Amino acid sequence: MLTTKRYDYVLFDQINIHPCIANHRGLNEQKVLHYEDDILKNGLLEPLIVWERKGGEFYLVGGFHRLAAIRKIREKRPGYFDRVDVRVVDGDLDEMRALNLKLNADRLDAKVTDYFDAVIYLNNANWDKARIAQFLDKSVSWIEDIVRCVPGMDPRLRKLLEEGRLSWNKARNICRMALEAAPGTEKETVDRALAEAGGDGRLLRVQRPLTFRRAARHLSQQIEKHPQARYTVTAQDLLSLLTLLRGRAFDDGHLDRVRRVFPGLVN
16 A cells, blocks of 8 residues: 655665656656756755665655756765655555656646556556546546547547647547447548548647636626635646636546536536
8 A cells, every 4th residue: 555654864875766667758858957956046845755665775756857956966066965855655566656657647737648658557457447536636437538548549639639739528539439430440430530620730629618708707606696605726626727718638537626626617
């Protein structure tokens, strides 16, 4: 079972990279340079997350850009950050890989495609869908759709999703059509669906579940009915709301979250 064992202050050279646990998106050099400057000015404000496989043997699970930034600092300034703050977690390798994938997917700029690898990996590791949904803070139906659609997804759909040019709702519907198509006609089915949607070389139009004007009107109505109402929101809640207002790359998870946190805002 995945748990936090303790917070610690360990030698930088004790932190290793495990061959099965990696940064999902790859290192962004500009982000590393940003962290280098920030850590020099303000210190390491957020501890690295490490897995203690056995006593004194640590493997990085979260914080790859911060680790790379500290390594740059140490190369230029020997003696700096000989020790670093860490959150020490415990569990088996599957749980560490799951946590690593979750941390990579839970960025504020995350797209639905950032969750694909995490969901498929956990499903293949025999986690039941309810457990995956709870771990990733998503609905079970959202997890089920990914498990069903993603393994055989046409690469063009994934590319459009990653570029924010196709909504998950539309991509999911096209995947379902392909799955239900007669054997050998799957690509033709996707070709036809993309052509009807607007073509795979142009911006695809998607139905917007919430516009700024509609949101303002519904919120005004809620204030009239419940003038003392208060909302308690997280950064993920705000991201879901902004994603719906933007009208692209939203999914059922965003809709479910906004309906739950901002009652009355979405019909």
